[in-house]
Amino acid sequence: MQSFTSPVNDQDFEITQNLRLDGVPRRIAEDQLFRKYVYFVREGCNKYSITEEESFDAYADAVLSAIDTITKGQFENRSTIKTYLFRIFHNKCVDLIRKKTTNKMSVHQTSAMDDMMEQLSDTAKSVIQKLIERSDFEQLRQRMEQLGEKCRKLLNLFAEGYSDKEIAEIAEYKTAEVAKTSRIRCLEKLRQSYKNT
Amino acid sequence: MKNCDNHTKTLNMSQSLEYIDDYFRGTLNPAEVSDFEKAISSDPEFAKEVAFYLGSVGSIKDALNLQKKSRFRQIYNESKMMVADQLVPSRTAGASIRKMWKYAAAAAVFSAVLVSTYFYTAQTSPKELAEQYITTKFSDLGASMGTAVDSMEAGKRLNNDGDFAGALAMFEGVLAVDPSHVKALEYAGITALELNDYEKALKYFTDLSAVQDLMSNPGNFYTAVTLMKRDQPGDKQKAKELLQLEVKTNSANSETAADWLKKW
Numbered sequence A: 001m002q003s004f005t006s007p008v009n010d011q012d013f014e015i016t017q018n019l020r021l022d023g024v025p026r027r028i029a030e031d032q033l034f035r036k037y038v039y040f041v042r043e044g045c046n047k048y049s050i051t052e053e054e055s056f057d058a059y060a061d062a063v064l065s066a067i068d069t070i071t072k073g074q075f076e077n078r079s080t081i082k083t084y085l086f087r088i089f090h091n092k093c094v095d096l097i098r099k100k101t102t103n104k105m106s107v108h109q110t111s112a113m114d115d116m117m118e119q120l121s122d123t124a125k126s127v128i129q130k131l132i133e134r135s136d137f138e139q140l141r142q143r144m145e146q147l148g149e150k151c152r153k154l155l156n157l158f159a160e161g162y163s164d165k166e167i168a169e170i171a172e173y174k175t176a177e178v179a180k181t182s183r184i185r186c187l188e189k190l191r192q193s194y195k196n197t
Numbered sequence B: 001m002k003n004c005d006n007h008t009k010t011l012n013m014s015q016s017l018e019y020i021d022d023y024f025r026g027t028l029n030p031a032e033v034s035d036f037e038k039a040i041s042s043d044p045e046f047a048k049e050v051a052f053y054l055g056s057v058g059s060i061k062d063a064l065n066l067q068k069k070s071r072f073r074q075i076y077n078e079s080k081m082m083v084a085d086q087l088v089p090s091r092t093a094g095a096s097i098r099k100m101w102k103y104a105a106a107a108a109v110f111s112a113v114l115v116s117t118y119f120y121t122a123q124t125s126p127k128e129l130a131e132q133y134i135t136t137k138f139s140d141l142g143a144s145m146g147t148a149v150d151s152m153e154a155g156k157r158l159n160n161d162g163d164f165a166g167a168l169a170m171f172e173g174v175l176a177v178d179p180s181h182v183k184a185l186e187y188a189g190i191t192a193l194e195l196n197d198y199e200k201a202l203k204y205f206t207d208l209s210a211v212q213d214l215m216s217n218p219g220n221f222y223t224a225v226t227l228m229k230r231d232q233p234g235d236k237q238k239a240k241e242l243l244q245l246e247v248k249t250n251s252a253n254s255e256t257a258a259d260w261l262k263k264w
Helices: A010-018 A024-036 A040-048 A052-071 A081-102 A111-117 A122-134 A137-145 A149-159 A164-170 A176-195 B013-025 B030-042 B044-087 B090-121 B126-137 B151-160 B164-177 B182-194 B198-209 B219-230 B235-248 B254-262
Strands: none
Touching: A010 A024, A010 A081, A024 A052, A024 A081, A024 B044, A040 A052, A040 A081, A052 A081, A052 B044, A111 A122, A111 B044, A122 B030, A122 B044, A137 A176, A137 B044, A149 A164, A149 A176, A149 B044, A164 A176, A176 B013, A176 B044, B013 B030, B013 B044, B030 B044, B044 B126, B126 B219, B126 B235, B126 B254, B151 B164, B151 B182, B164 B182, B182 B198, B182 B219, B198 B219, B219 B235, B219 B254, B235 B254
16 A cells, blocks of 8 residues: 655545445545535536536546545545546546537446546557447346355455455455455356356 | 467466456556557457456446445535525525425435335345445434534434444433433444444344334334344344334335345
């Protein structure tokens, strides 16, 4: 875990620390972060001329994205959480306006997928984008529901952004390697079942 | 893991998923990242694996985010009501707050639909059902916005701020004076449950369920939630029996109990 120095203040420090925990402390930290800058929603309505609902969605998505980054230990404390969060919120609002004007709202693609795709180069992204548009995610979700409880817990922890070391501690695996192997096996099981449909 | 364009063709499914996982976890070096992205363009089967990985992890994340968003919605509505309470002049406060309540009620219904949709669609264990219920129902005990402070109000505010130990102490203080205080029993059980103090939670909820002549008594239902969350041998069975009783007696929580039993 990274060490936090200025400009991160004490409350931000506490929130970022608690977001790395599991269960109730994490939930409280998520709510604290959302509550602390909730006035961004009003600013979004005024600044970008979007509806309150759209601004709420953009802000909630921005908070979720920030939580993800902080949980993964990727938050670089070169700015305060407020500055960092506002930057994401701004981008979400601009993205929303762009999608509205170009009518490019995707039915299939989810916001979490959007965020992950950002890692890919433009060429790779365009190939994956086409495949995703052709995918049957409803069926994938159904297959997921048929996975065992252990697998679903593992994949949930992973999706929450925990490292394999943290997953091993929470889900009581001997080592991070074992947690990773088990996690990959669960994905493989899902892949196999999805392929067979 | 070392890879190149041709190398991806020799990977089995497990290795391929591990390679993709390494990429999205950011553990590949720059050369490997470049190879990975080239392989997406040159190897259609590999590209399909990447799309599957993104689709499955993305879908799980979205299901989790949906739950969080419904919690955020609740916080947002509360914050709006608090602002209205503070800013609106007293002459018009009544009308504005009534409007806010309409909005909040609509949003609460919306949140409830979101949460219940999630509960319906996701196949979850009794323990997970209990955890989801605790997350969505117990994080806010609805403290009043007035300035008058008594132990019950102070306890509710502490609970809402996440200070469960402080909240429990407040409710236990009330019970020390009045051991049959119905709301104090309910809230003491809830805060004990938030603290994972199952023995205490079960004691308070059992005491609550024994209180007679209430219009609605959530004691048995909360006992079931506690047992589901604790998940020790025999707990599920006891919880199931209590939920069946809730359905049979058509209690206030019978609908939730029936939904859960369908997934048992």
